[in-house]
Amino acid sequence: MTRFLGRLLAGMMLAGMLLAAGVQAQTPTPQQLEMFRQLPPEQQRQLMEQYQQRSGNTIQDQRLQQPSQGDPRGDAQGMNGRNGLNGATDEGPAVREQVLDEATGLPLFGYDLFAGVPSTFAPVTDIPVPTDFEVGVGDTVQVQLFGKTPGNFSLVVNRDGAINFPELGPIQVAGLGFDQMRQLLQDRVSQQMIGVSASVSMGELRSIRVFVLGEATRPGSYMVSSLSTITNALFSSGGVKPIGSLRNIRHKRNGQVVGTLDLYDLLLRGDTRADARLQPGDVIFIPPVGTRVGIQGEVNRPAIYELQSATTAEELVRLAGGLTATAHPQGATLSRVNDSQDRVILDLDLVTATGRAAGVKAGDLVDVPAVIDRMDNRIELAGHVFRPRAVQYRPGMRISDLLPSLEYLKPLADANYLLIRRELRPSRRIVALSADLEQALDAPGSAADVELRPGDRVNVFTREALPEELMPPELTPLQQAGQQRMPNGQPDNGAAAGTELSEEELERRLAADRRAVVDALLEELELQASLEAPAQLVRVDGRVRDPGTYPLEPGMTVSDLLRAGGSLSESAYIASAEVTRYQVMGGEYREAELVEVDLAGIAAGDPHADFMLQPYDFLHVKEVTNWREQESVTLLGEVRFPGTYPIRKGETLLSVLQRAGGLTDRAFPEGAVFTREQLREREAEQLRQLSRRMEADLSALALEGAQAGQAAGDAQAMETIATGRSLLGDLQSATPVGRLAMDLNRVLQAELGSAGDVILEDGDVLMVPGPMQSVTVLGEVQSPTSILFAKGLSRDDYINLSGGMTRRADTDRIYVVRANGQVHANGSRRWFSEADMTVQPGDTIVVPMDIERMRPLPLWSAVTSIIFNLAVAVAAVNSF
Secondary structure: OHHHHHHHHHHHHHHHHHHHHHHOOOOOOHHHHHHHHHOOHHHHHHHHHHHHHHHOOOOOEOOOOOOOOOOOOOHHHHHOOEOOOOOOEOOOOOOOOOOEOOOOOOEEOOHHHHOOOOOOOOOHHHOOOOOOOEOOOOOEEEEEEEEOOOEEEEEEOOOOOEEEEOOOEEEEOOOOEHHHHHHHHHHHHHHHOOOEEEEEEEOOOOEEEEEEEEOEOOOEEEEEEOOOEHHHHHHHOOOEOOOEOOOOEEEEEOOEEEEEEOHHHHHHHOOOOOOOEOOOOOEEEEOEOOEEEEEEEOEOOOEEEEEOOOEEHHHHHHHOOOEOOOEOHHHEEEEEEOOOOOEEEEEEOOOOHHHHOOEEOOOOEEEEOEOOOOOOOEEEEEEOEOOOEEEEOOOOOEHHHHOOOHHHEOOOEEEEEEEEEEEOOOOOOEEEEEEOHHHHHHOOOOOOOOEOOOOOEEEEEEOOOOOHHHOOHHHOHHHHHOOOOOOOOOOOOOOOOOOOOOHHHHHHHHHOOHHHHHHHHHHHHHHOOOOOOOOOEEEEEEOEOOOEEEEOOOOOEHHHHHHHOOOEOOOEOOOOEEEEEEEEEOOOEEEEEEEEEOHHHHHOOOOOOOOEOOOOOEEEEOEOOOOOOOEEEEEEEOEOOOEEEEEOOOOEHHHHHHHOOOEOOOOOHHHOEEEOHHHHHHHHHHHHHHHHHHHHHHHHHHHHHHHOOOOOOOHHHHHHHHHHHHHHHHHHHOOOOOEOOOOHHHHHHOOOOOOOOOEOOOOOEEEEOOOOOEEEEEEOEOOOEEEEOOOOOEHHHHHHHOOOEOOOEOOOOOEEEOOOOOEEEOOOHHHOOHHHHEOOOOOEEEEOEOHHHHOOOOOHHHHHHHHHHHHHHHHHHHOO
């Protein structure tokens, strides 16, 4: 406790002295620093923060804190994370930051030495004391005696320049070099102390005051170790400002320049000979920066450099670390402000002696470009191959040399259509060619074995379709079906779905996709088209595997276009096809001509049938008569042999029911549900149209109320709009079923193929339920539910069993949906006949909303009916 109170009292006294010293802008005395050392680390940190806040003083004691190499651009940042004055940091090494030139964005070379480097470096007191070190007042001399009278002494050089050596008295050592002082003490001990030898070394060294002035980040007076050099003092002051010189730092003593430090020697060559040791009262003066020039581009160290004297372009490149391997020195340029204060560009050939000897001056910027990223002696192989790569071109190289075997292709690769993109020299026009690898391998060196040229790109396609989510916007299947790249239209662009594939994998798969690669090439061909040279495009459609637009190759024939389109599909009509050819007559109008194509003759190898194509030719391959994909219908429920049955064209429902063995004894034909895909699509379109019309009517109703000055709190108007929006939501969420209401009993009683029979279509579904015992009540009743059928109960009886109607019910428009989907309704409940009132098992009673009470829109009545009917149909389908 006594020790704690003593430290606390010492801390309070020291705080007062340090704060007083801060106000007077003075350096703390050695006694104050010794008291500071004895404090706990936490009190040291708090006291240092108070001292900095009150004084803003940058004076430091290098015996306690090593020269900071942290962020020197501000005092607060320089102390963040440090433990008191010992320079330790909890944040670790900081990231080196570059100082950039605002005009060019290039780094100012050398200034990052003082920014973003580790916050501490090795204490200067830990290095060996050089033999020429001059001993001075305040230094500590460590003497160890061994022999007859051993001992250890720590002797401080007093103000008289002497040390008081026990048994030997005062000995003058100030002004002596360390080697001289050591020899003096060893001689005195050996002479005056018989049988005793001495080992002499330096202990704690004195601190000296130096000044760092000029363009320093924190100019001022600094207490540093007597072993400190110019660079130690520079780090203590935070370094050099961006407007200060790195090449002409002056070391002054007693008003005279005793040395000059060029930091470029240290940074570029590691030369520290000019980094002189400091003495008390020395001044480090940083003058403003001198001439600066910049160099960018293909050099190893692009930056803004400071010049000491007249410099040539070759010397500037040397400062920048030399040229990179991809530099193009013949194309270098020099940007300069001329005598008229205009910026001009000068060519600078760094290969010639004249270019290298060209002088640079203040403000110049040298730009060294890179070589053109193009290899003229290569052939690129891409797409659906095991090893996509670029290979060296050799004279006479052909497709069979690039792909010596089909084993080089991945499975499902299209070996019959290899697309070659070629750039002609010197016009650089793009042309397209193709090759059939199978024919090339069968006859190497023939015309089928296409000869390659430098720069060719060969793409191998896959027969597998690219997933829709990977397709570019213009390649979605719906757009491909009607895609027109002919002069009369451009393809539509949609939105591509995202993908989780890597960029490399996505690029690889796109390179193997026929449409992605072909369309990119077609875009290039269209861009280079002109009046004299129309775009080289042709199109194939109809019964081919990959219909679409393809590049027109030199000498391309109908068979080549069929090969580009993936060959004929199995449904193609091979007797004939037709080519639509467009011709411009006299430059005034265009006419279309139909040319018959003998596909059978082309398949037989008739050269007269396989004629050459022209730009914009459109080949259409017909479909075989009555060809269609296998069609089928599905029978579910109470059928003797339910399942999916293939059908022939024009087959009827009775025919399929006979094949399925007819209905079972438990079948309830009155509740049969028959759905058709075509009807479902039609219902979906009608729902979309009704939704759009109802949205427009609701908007018009709201606008009408606003124009009529309707109050915002009009309850009736708000209820009307709210009800309408509720109906709109139900309409938009309704599921189309495509139910065809029919009386299955009448169909079963009809004759096969008669008018009462139903002609089937692909995808039709018949669902025959078992016995039904319930009646469903929907709509504006107190409790919509299903009720067990009871013979003799009328429609109103079932409504009463559901709790009766609500106040919003429309009693005049109640209708019954029979189990077979037919609707039975009448205009007024008072005029219903007895048959109308009869309810059968499986029926649904619908009590609609009284829309006339709420200023209805014209569509509301139809919308409510549609919603309820769809709900009944969905419930019937879901029962299976």
